[in-house]
Amino acid sequence: MSHAWMPTSPCGPRCLTGGEPTVGAPRAALRLTGAVAVVLVCLLAVPVLPVIGRDRFARLVFRALLGAFGVRLSVTGGDALRAAQGRGALVATNHVSWLDIAAVNAVRPMRALAKRDIRAWPVLGRIVAAAGTVFVDRESLRSLPATMATLAETLREGAHVYACPEGTTWCGQGVGRFRPAMFQAALDGGVPVRPVALRFRMADGRETTAPAFIGEETILESVRRVARLRGLVLEVRVLDEIAPGRAADRRELAELTEAAINSALDRVVVVPAQRKRKVTRRTAQAA
Template sequence: MPVSPCGDGCLTSGAPTVAFPRRVLRIAGAVGVVLTALAASPLLMVARVREPLVRWIFRSVLRAFGVRLLVHGGDEFRHDEAGRGALVVNNHISWLDIVAVNALRPMRALAKKEIASWPVLGGLVARGGSIFLDRERLSTLPGTVAELAAALRGGSLVSVTPEGTTWCGLATGRFAPAAFQAAIDGGVPVRPLALRYRLADGRETTQPAFIGPESLIDSLRRVARLRGLVLEVFVCEEIAPGRAADRKELAALAESAVHSALGTVHAPRHTRVVPVAQPEPRPAPAV
């Protein structure tokens, strides 16, 4: 299984923080959103209201933690017709990734089975139709890929984090090809998303990263104390079915698109990715 070398030493310093009472209010607000979502879960069975409700839930989680979401490009993706399946892949930094992707456009997810037991997001992810992967029993992987392909073929958008684990953001992992086989089998495009976390003054930060042996609660507390956190999402061009010869090439194309959007060096396998200087991104409307 992929193992990230990122740990406490990867956390950037100097991030502004909010006072303790504000942190408590943020956690309480997020819990309130989740409880509201659970109470409204019967409405998820109504197709007409499902997507607006899910989008509201995840955007409300971002607002509760004081996170500003900026989306670059992808207007056609955000307003694409329902019933058109696609494999949506992104670099994996934080539990906030799940929130951001669904705030952009609600979709199913391929997730490790442990997420189902998470106290804040687990219930929402499970009720959203997630496909769970048992990473302790890789013999089940072919069946999971087949289930994923069937969902894509049936018109679902499914979010996958092909790095297989979280990284700090300044370093990244390789995109494993297994899930991309489902896109090939399902005959659907791949839509890469590139995520980056920065502060209001423009500095990139690794503080939201879910790294090392820490618990979800520890990560929630660290995010709750940040002031002016900005989560940027770059929507890359979709990779059409048939463009890649096989799943390895398809994974490489998606990985390259993410690095290009973020302005990072595409490093050889088994090495870290080092960010390079790039111009300040053009302003984008808050979502």
Template structure:
């Protein structure tokens, strides 16, 4: 059963920005066909993932291929995302299932993912094969063990991606970075690398259409993304937060959230506006 601390977002279908350009039915079908072909090739190449020198370039090609198949243009800004041979906790704002694809298209890495993702068609298998650590959000008693496992992975030199908001938001609104997973970075003595994600249309307008929010299924979200014309996914790699810079996990979470907000611009003001809007409903 769920608990009172389960992450929740007020975002729903009413948050979706209207007027996004779309492609025709034939192009949508072609995109799904292309995505399926990329995934089939990925499964065929799974044995190569056990070869260290092939693992990262192959995984990057697969995830970039998924983005291209859905007509998504990836734009990366900021510093290189490289652990330099040591582990790092990589955190980002969470909007869509595309976030997972984008982060791994920039730099393939392990992830802390909710256990439900393991059951998703195709994407779940790829995430699991990538060495993900799965979190049971409905059982708080499992959290300390999960944090210990996350710290061990970081200590071992892995980059591990975490979405500390705990759930998806529409992108124009965002959630607080919850501090629990930041304890793993403190325990492991590794830096935190914040990423800021934003979705735009080709004309530069910010869009919430790719958001995976409300009661919709993954299939419904996939269909909406496949219909979009000119979707651009921007990933800004923010500066490293060095070990020891924060006194505790709450301060570390606040520093990471502030870094992402600064990269996105005016996020705090947007969150307040949206929260007030929902308070009147």
């Protein structure tokens, strides 16, 4: 059952921009075929990942997946993310689309924190589980402490873990409140948080929400819409790390991360009124 603290987003079909350039039906079908081929290759490779090298293979797969959909990746600050070897970090991004995780892993392959439902997905569930994903049951608050303990241990062991603190997707025109629970794992693990800002644009520079996976639509509907876009650019901006000692508690750490990403995206912080002054002040200090 869902609960009052279940992450929700006000985004829906009305948030989708229109007028983006598109490709014809044959090319869109070819893109979908290419994406299916990438997924199948990935599935067949699961048993031999330890032999061929998980990180190198993952980077190639995610770049191939983006390429299959005609998505151009534009990365700023990627070297800082790739250079952090041998120590863990919680990599937190705003959450817009199913393309988000592909973009981050195309820069640097890493484990992820994902909702438990994904584990049951046909084909993809097995691939995600094989990648060392830490699963969270969003419908069970009782299981959250144990999941965060597992995440903290994973971070303490030196892993980079990708997570979406909003807990659900937004259209990209705004960023939702960052839930503080997962930031406790970063504090307990003694690792920094690495904010990463994601933005979708078309080749002509205008921002688009067409790749967003929002509202009541199915994943298949979103995939088809992305396959029809011509000239989609996914911008990945890797921001400065937030050291574990910089925040007094998980709530403050969540606010600092949220403010950093909003500042990078020039977004208005969508938070309850009692928190606006605190976040705005920190944003001004960071500037």
